[in-house]
Amino acid sequence: MLTARLDTLSDLLAAARSAYRSGDWETSYASFSRAGAIGPLNVDDLDAMAGAAWRSGHTGEAMRVGELVYLRLTRTDPNSAATKAVELGSAWLSRGEVAVGYSWIRRARGLLAGAPDSPVLVWLTYLETVVAVLSDDVDQVAERSAALRELASRAPEPEPAFEVGELLEAIGEQRLAALASAVEQAHPRTAGQACYRLGEVRRLRGDVDGALAAYATAHRLGVMPQPGEALLRCALGDVDAAWAEIQAALTEADERGRARLLRGAVEIAFARGDLDSAERHLRELSVSAPDTLPDALLHAQLLIRRGRFSDALAVLRAALREFRMRGSEHEAAQAYRWMAAAHRGLGADDLAAADEAAARLHGG
Template identity: 40%
Template sequence: MLAPTQSDLLSTARDAHRRGDWHASYEAFDVVGRLAPLSTDDLDAFSFAAWRLGYIKESSRAAERVYAELTRTDSTAAAMKANELALAWLVRGDVNIAQGWMNRSRRLLTGLDDSAAHGYLTYLEAAMAAVTHDFDALRRHVLRLRELADRLDTPAVTALGLIAAGVDAILHARTAEGYALIDEAMLPLMADQVPIEWAGDLYCIVLHHCHKLADLPRMRSWTQSMEQWCGVSGSVPYGGVCDVHRLQVQVGTDDYRTLENRLASASRALQDVNGWAAAEGYYQLGEVRRLMGDFDGAATAFDQARALGMDPQPGEALLACRRGEHAGAWTAIRLALTGGDRLDRVRLLRAAVQIALTRDALAEAETHCVELEADAQAFGTPGFRAWAAHARGALLVRQGHFEQALEVLTEALREYRVQQSRYDTAEVYGWMVLAHRGLGHHDAAAADAATADAIYAELGVDPAGICGSSAPGLLTRRECEVLACIARGATNRQAAQQLFLSEKTIGRHLANIYAKIGVSSRTAAASWARQHNVI
């Protein structure tokens, strides 16, 4: 049988590309390219197929060759290719190389009439301004995009302009306006009027800001839309991005033990494809491990997020706090609060209140709580309102204002239920336990404690108390309860009956207790409990 001719292979590659059969297209173009140089159009098609399959470095090399050829024949097309390469490097997390490609595009477009390429470049400039917190430059680029969108009447440029304007509005606490602009920008995306690589970036920006705003209902809605789009697009890069954002939402409701493995896998797969999304995945992995009590694993995940260009705060500060390193935690959170924008500060303020309460620094907690409440009112998202009520309720408990604390904590519960944020819900119930005990309502306290413990068990985590356990040996509240029963002479069965747990669970808690306090027998554990006032 004769081997297919070069012409036949080229026809096969082009047909496969038109059908969206990226594997067949890539393989056929690859074979032809080894036999003879591909034309500019075919090389561009090969680059696109490689990108769709996740071969990012190979795709970029081919795109650079396309750019070089276009500079000799079509400056506008070359500038557009430079824009695409800038976007590719930007989403991989290499801002400097992205800026280099933007400079090439800018130079090629100088003196030319406005075109879609100008719109794409201006969008990249707006994105870069947002990343570097240059809000004056961001505003200028937003106005320029609006002008280009009106003049060019190009759906993709219109969508890019609306997204940039939406981000600008959100960063300035005009949340409703920002959401309205983003919702309008989504229409051209849903109608497939925006090239896929740019559409994917727009989806990422939308979900990223929903997450920053702690608006899980909206993020859940857009994640579902993106999931449908990811399935239709058949894109390996954005399939991975979809996974990370989907898992960020599921952290609110799913078993953390299952989420841990999925987050680790999704983040690894994205490292060379989308550095920003991979960093977010590793940060979320660190948070999951922190809440599960895997401190070393959490530290490793936060280090991986930092290596990809993300400052892993407030997660690292809260991890230090849970380890009992309260001074280090406070230093870390105060340093983090000196940078970033107002939107970034909200998540940091929430952690600052937690850490201040752990240090019994109630005046500092009050200062940060007031700022958190002001920002929650300004941005107006359900997540921020829940955080502010949660923080205020916790502070009121520590101040001994138990009746008022219960009213505020009930408000936080309502918001968290809207969010479907179960770990936070369990934490609120924990504070309500203390408030009820302060009022002498022991039955209500017991009911709230049982509710919190049930949620923690379903999520696969142990209750950690305020910013981690302040108990000796870093024991959790439940471990202290088990140890207290044993120290009073209860058998495993009796402890299980008293705490409404199984004997197997009591055994697991005892094993963890022995490991944490460095003993190997019940007698030694009981002695340690008396020495450290655990009973």
């Protein structure tokens, strides 16, 4: 029995690690979870499990496992523990939990006291600048941004272990502008990402001139302002130019940035009435981005546009359950909106009206 149990643990770990390497986050997280129920995981497997949990939407579990990784590392590898504390600080900030995020940032600062220049020290100082911006502490913004500039002059801009875009999504318009200004000299690309996000905020609220200005600044700082700029041109009626821009961007994109561009390409294909191109990009998206729950909305739109209303409803109901579990109010509202469209297509106007009311309750 013991041998069989060990074989099962070994098989689960092999499956979890393989799924993690291939980007199948949900399978990786589930396999690590099952393996952990059988026996203790080593720190590398726990770290991978935390990453898989985060990328598949299990954010609470990602935080819990990440904290376990941090506790283990503090006893054996303080520098790696500091890196984990920086990651956790960024994750909490991305959820709008400034106080909790800052507590992790302080822990990282304590672990790195007196440490030589390093990429993690640069990102720690960057996060301290973010906290100062979020706290509207003008003096601290000036002090931390100056420290960041000095540090960045001695250390190369690091590749973060976390996704900067997730953090920027938690920052409002005025603070995005302040953050871009604070970090532009030290880290132009990070400032460019903030400017791109600023352009997205402005685009979504209808500020065309402000969005174009932010996209232009992002481009000047080395960040391709896509798909936002193409989506804005599409909304302004220049669909052919938007399509040309997004196709050019896809040609130049690396694998990491391709999924975001593909989503924009699908939306522009819908605007062109080109359902075949939309379907082709959706197929690629399902391969390149295994965690495709938000893309279920695009898939449902394609089904609705092809007149497959019942199939669309099945996709939307499954997605809606997940959106509710994740607390994703905006996505839930969108799901209800498209459910209303599907019900209208089936002639079920009463159900469509109920869906629209539900969308309003979710802020849609």
